[in-house]
Amino acid sequence: xxxxxxxxxxxxxxxxxxxxxxxxxxxxxxxxxxxxxxxxxxxxxxxxxxxxxxxxxxxxxxxxxxxxxxxxxxxxxxxxxxxxxxxxxxxxxxxxxxxxxxxxxxxxxxxx
Amino acid sequence: xxxxxxxxxxxxxxxxxxxxxxxxxxxxxxxxxxxxxxxxxxxxxxxxxxxxxxxxxxxxxxxxxxxxxxxxxxxxxxxxxxxxxxxxxxxxxxxxxxxxxxxxxxxxxxxx
Numbered sequence: 103x104x105x106x107x108x109x110x111x112x113x114x115x116x117x118x119x120x121x122x123x124x125x126x127x128x129x130x131x132x133x134x135x136x137x138x139x140x141x142x143x144x145x146x147x148x149x150x151x152x153x154x155x156x157x158x159x160x161x162x163x164x165x166x167x168x169x170x171x172x173x174x175x176x177x178x179x180x181x182x183x184x185x186x187x188x189x190x191x192x193x194x195x196x197x198x199x200x201x202x203x204x205x206x207x208x209x210x211x212x213x214x
Numbered sequence: 215x216x217x218x219x220x221x222x223x224x225x226x227x228x229x230x231x232x233x234x235x236x237x238x239x240x241x242x243x244x245x246x247x248x249x250x251x252x253x254x255x256x257x258x259x260x261x262x263x264x265x266x267x268x269x270x271x272x273x274x275x276x277x278x279x280x281x282x283x284x285x286x287x288x289x290x291x292x293x294x295x296x297x298x299x300x301x302x303x304x305x306x307x308x309x310x311x312x313x314x315x316x317x318x319x320x321x322x323x324x325x326x
Contacts, residue, residue, distance in 0.1 A: 199312025
């Protein structure tokens with residue numbers, strides 16, 4: 103069935119380090135892919151998205167490329183900041199276009 | 215431009231009680247989805263409402279029901295509360311069709 107697998111956290115980095123959070127998915131067809139971010143005590147914020155193969159989503163220095171061959175959508179950032187500390191969720195939209203299927207989330211902690 | 219709003223922010227109930235959560239979609243959106251996020255987990259899809267009807271439902275029991283009003287706002291009702299219903303309940307809105315979902319801040323429900 104539909105599912106998302108994210109690398110387990112927590113991920114602990116120093117400020118200005120390079121970030122990669124791995125995400126792979128199992129889905130029917132070629133769904134739209136998303137990264138959402140959740141800061142402590144808040145709801146989800148859309149970080150970036152990609153709607154077709156080889157698309158690159160980007161926002162606030164974060165990037166992710168839709169890889170159809172490997173069913174992956176890894177999140178990267180070249181230089182993280184303390185303010186990037188949050189939980190990151192990879193997700194895709196189901197074939198009916200109604201429900202988002204989420205991974206379990208990866209906690210990122212950045213120290214100065 | 216008003217985003218998705220939810221009320222109340224926090225709620226404490228006891229087992230067996232009933233609860234109603236409310237959501238107003240982002241301006242211009244006509245479709246509302248509800249998700250349950252247990253502590254340390256990714257959100258799970260409950261159902262989606264469009265044109266005042268339930269369009270799709272996730273794997274949740276009938277104790278979970280909803281409603282959408284003509285102004286597109288929505289309610290989530292949960293009957294016969296169980297301890298396991300304690301979670302963050304998130305509302306998301308979108309335009310009809312497979313489009314990006316935008317989330318509200320959530321309602322934290324605690325069942326004692």
